[in-house]
Amino acid sequence: MHRGVGVLAVALLLATAGCGSLVEAPDATTREPFAVEETVRDGPQSGPEVVPGLTWRAVTDAEALAESHRSVVAGESRVLRREHVVRTDDGSVRARAVGVLRVGEDGQVVYTFRSSGANLGVFGLRATNYSVWTNGSVTVVRVQRATGVAYEVLDGRRRLPADSTGAERVRVLFERATVQNVTTRYWNGDTYYRVEATVAPGDISGFADPDLYRLSANVVNSGAVARLTFRYPFVRGDERFLREQDWSVGAVGSTVVERPDWVATALDGAANRSRPR
Structure with missing residues (x-):
């Protein structure tokens, strides 16, 4: 398929299709784009809500939008991906952190976090690589260190991101957003809405101009926010970053979600350590 008007990011579609079921989205563990045929139409100047909490020209209720997103995603198996990148003025990547949360229907959850770059702590990023698996009753953590791999076995569901649906991030950003434009986009017969907005800077960084804080989102008919991107400049020392x-x-x-092979290794090691000698 040739490249159309735009290229959609991975994990774009959460749109409903008959009987309330969800259209299966591509794997959200990678941001590699795929080419699609897409058309764009400007939204009307006024009219009813696009989805709860969002009209064609404004965010009317960020809490309602976040709750709409949560109601679609929560309770379903899913892949939630979060990426944090710091770039220099010339576009070079100085630091990157990626977290991927996989939630299965059977209660199993796997979370992986990877970071790379120099002086990650300076940019507020964790300088560690680790994975977490849980089935709800036991949690196993695998940490990659310079000296090797370490495991930790814990009771219950632990060490997972607090916001497992992305709803809190939707609320926090949209309650400070000023909508600039909403366009209707069509992909393979489905409709979604592209929202472009600025965000009130608050104390995010030292720049006061809200036009420097850019928010874009893909919102689908079901009321979920399939993708959310937030960009803004900041300064560390004498350098400016994005x-x-x-x-x-x-x-x-x-x-x-399948249990990773390393979980058995960790559980065996914990059992051996607990045996009397």
């Missing part, structure tokens, strides 16, 4: 924060959710209702 921070890009990207959240996406996909494979809703179709994600299958």
Whole structure:
């Protein structure tokens, strides 16, 4: 398929299709784009809500929008991906952190976090690589260190991101957003809405101009925000950087989570340590 008007990001579609079921989205663990045939139409100047909390020209209720998103995603299997990138003025990547949360229908959850770059702590990023698996009753953590791999076995569901649906991020950003434009976009017979907005800077960084804080989102008819990207400049020392924060959710209702092989290694090691000597 040739490249159309635009190229959609992975994990774009959460749109409903008959009987309230969700259209299966591509794998959200990668941001590699795929080419699609897409058309764009400007939204009307006025009219009813696009989805709860969002009209064609304004965010009327960020809490309602976040709750709409949560109601679609929560309780379903899914892949939630969060990427945080710091770039220099010339576009070079100085630091990157990626977290991927996979939630299965059977209660199994796997979370992986990877970071790379120099002086990650200076940019507010964790300088660590780790994975977490849980089935709800036990949690196993695998941490990659310079000296090797370490495991930790814990009771219950632990060490997972607090915002497992992305709804809190939707609320926090949209309650400070000023909508600039909403366009209707069509992809393979489905409709979604592209929202472009500025965000009130608050105390995010030292720049007061809200036009420097850019928010874009893909919102689908079901009321979910399939992708959310937030960009803004900041300064460290004498250098100016661009921070890009990207959240996406996909494979809703179709994600299958299998227990990683390293979980058995960790559980065996914990059992051996607990045996009397």
